[in-house]
Amino acid sequence: LDYWVRLHRKYRCRIDQVVIFLKSTTSDLVFTNEFRDTNTWHSYRVIRLWEQDPQPLLANRALLPLATLARSNQPLGLLEQVVAEVDKIEEKPLRGNLAACVDVLAGLRFEKELVRRLLREEIMEESVTYQDIIQKGVQKGLQQGLQRGKQEEAVLIVMRLLTLRLGLLDPVLQQRIEGLSITRLEELSEALLDFETAMDLGVWLDNC
Incomplete structure (x- = not known):
């Protein structure tokens, strides 16, 4: 609600607020899409990343790091697919920065050693x-x-x-x-x- 108020006060435009949960959990918070308190009611969209189809994320290279946390019956295979897509990027600065982002986000789901083993060190160093x-x-x-x-x-x-x-x-x-x-x-x-x-x-x- 606080973010919505700040944005509305500054830009005076329609705001569609989205909350993205990255790590799978059974907490009630991730299934809540509104805030209520006395006379205040505020709704927002909730995205639980572990329930999302990975294909749209894989198709957009800017979203590749998020794909590591998407729905999959074979998480390791999905991670390998993401790394393969990052390897295909020719622009070194972009490839390095995406690899660094993959390293951070994939660490929420996989052991750090596994992620580092798949991500080549020379690519990471481009970031x-x-x-x-x-x-x-x-x-x-x-x-x-x-x-x-x-x-x-x-x-x-x-x-x-x-x-x-x-x-x-x-x-x-x-x-x-x-x-x-x-x-x-x-x-x-x-x-x-x-x-x-x-x-x-x-x-x-x-x-x-």
Whole structure:
């Protein structure tokens, strides 16, 4: 009701309000389509995503992430179909952002490890949103390490991220990273998003 009032006050137009429930539940709330209180009555449309036909969602690439939660007797097969449709998208930024959205929404229905196994890491890395999430997580971890005065924690975080991006690192590179200060580790956490190979890491270390 509060959203309806705000929109009506601002735009003075007809408003069709829709509430979308993403995760299957037996709660009475998902079967309620009105609000009543004393002299107030407000109705709205309710969509329970787990009851919806997935085909219209699969046909519109902007809605592909929602399709992972739609009706299906074979949920895993539906997830694989969504991932296949995302893979077909040629525009890298759009493909990456949709993959990141699939990762988030599919996590409401499937184990995170399963979703990540199906979504290729290189596609996820095309998403600005995904990179931002990773970067914020790294920065937060580094800051916590800095606050506790533990350079070792910062090294572990950066090493984990480098391994995910470049694979197992040469022991020599590992030793050089372990010798970096927290300030340099913070700089490396930003620079590594542009690395393509371990050689890029080596060049960065040579210049730092």
